[in-house]
Amino acid sequence: MNQPHRTLPAGRDWVDVEAGTAARAIFTDQAIWQLEQERVFARSWLFLAHASELPQPGDYVTRQLSNDPVLVVRGEDGTVRAFHNSCPHRGTQLCRADAGNARTFRCPYHGWVFGLEGELKQAAYPPEIATLIGAVGDDLIAMPKVAEYAGLIFGSWDPDAPSLDDYLGDSRFYIDLFANRSPAGMEVLGPPQRWVFNANWKLGALNFGADGPHAASVHGPITYLTLNVPQDVVVQQLMHSPAVDIGKGHSCIFLELPPEAPDYAGFSPQLVPHYQRTLNAAQQRFMARGLTKVMTNFPNTSWVESSVRFDGTSAPVPFCNLRTWQPLGAQQTEVWNWLLIEKEAAEEFKQASYEIGIRTFSVGGTFDQDDAEAWAAINRGCRGTIGARYPVDFRGTRYYRDKPIADFHGPGTAYPSTYSEMSEFALLIHWQRVMQGKETS
């Protein structure tokens, strides 16, 4: 039932790698969106939940992967499983709460009851037809692959998907910088925020994959207001900071602290010893000199961490943001947005980090609010008949493609400027290869 279609025709070249351009239709066309639902989202590993959201047996959360409802539940054996959140009988959405704790799930329509492992426990039918319907084996549609890395629970609809470790590949080096940097690990500060913008999901994924130049033009003013950093300084930082093609569509950029700033200047002194104990030497170098890091795990899981203040004088407070871009349609996306914190952090610091995270990257955030406006503007510029005739432009990649940093100190291929757009274009090239069937995911 959950087998992806393997016989769809190969897509055309939407991304012109040599020219450094892409067809605008990739952001607006419903047929392309439908194909990518099969080829990208039905095959890739998709972020479901953080382990701290369901700590006890019976704890569950409901999620939306594109337009499919998903139930994520921790069983009595402690294993987290994921199911299509629909009854196998009539397809009724089974669980309609955002989160909870249960021993069974009861379909609201005909009362079929399922256990925590998705097994059908009860369906009242006459014995004459009990072998046909409502019998053993009429279990919930299970997500065939569910696995956890650093508290991050991912799932894939593809039973033949590579292991999560293989899928994440070298990006685990960088994921550790966000989510695997203290002995006890991270926890969510609360349930996810959700909001909807009218534009394609790839615009969010590419933006976090990451688009360097927009950070100056879109976020320069609020960076000045909060941190008193002039826009030309932001531009210089972005121009001389690395963009990393990690491989397999995973991409990131890093902004480093100014040379005069001490190591770990953006982080809580209480937590630094945990980083030093947990991360390897190469990772510590990124953490110690890191100012801002932004990453997308292909296809639609993104990260941003930075430090900001709102009172003009105190030390900036870091926040760690994790989000997914759920494609509701070719031109509509729902953001699911979490904030993470070290379990070891002091309560006061957790609250401070939460407040800074909400004030910056959230639906009401001073940084996020302008991003969504820009993406919706791209949608309007690309969706018309005339607009669709023209490409979107990554031509700067033609200059940088043969100029990787020779001695970069992390995995992947790094380029010397976020203005190169090399990392986000690499994500797009990988997307095309997956769409053409040249990569499985």
Add this chain to the structure above:
Amino acid sequence: MNPQALRKTIPDGSVLDDGAFRAVYEFLSLESDCLGCGDLPAWQALLAPQIRYRVMAPAFMDAARPRHYGRGTPYFDDDADSLAIRVRQLSTPSFTIAENPPTIARHFVTNIRAARTDGGIEALSNVLVLRVRATEPEPAVVSARRVDLLVETPHGLRLASRLAQLDQVSVRQPNLSFFI
């Protein structure tokens, strides 16, 4: 103020006389008009220095077995400093993309109840915000429950605390670049 306060139907404290209630009504109306007319500095002037401004997300739970985790889901959690930055950002054309051209966000306030407490006047209200943006032909509607603490000053009432809860788990908006 405890988030449970959002479930209150009667404000804490003693009954207000008609004159005091009228002042509360006038304050909430003035505040809403400042927001609706886009005069954010005037709105900011109605805030007390100790302002705590929170807007929370709701959660849909099984009524028999709810499970909340973490610290809830705020959409806003601000103080005077961060609100000052927000007002400056949203009021300066070159500092904002979301609010240039400015959104029309008309606030309709109803169900006002108020009582006098030791800390000031507690006012409960509902608010409906009709939002029209330059780029979207369809108006959007956002509604919320609010619990406010108003303090009396020589210049009139000032907002010292607002705890609001939006009525949408998934906000059907690209951003909340306006106040509730």
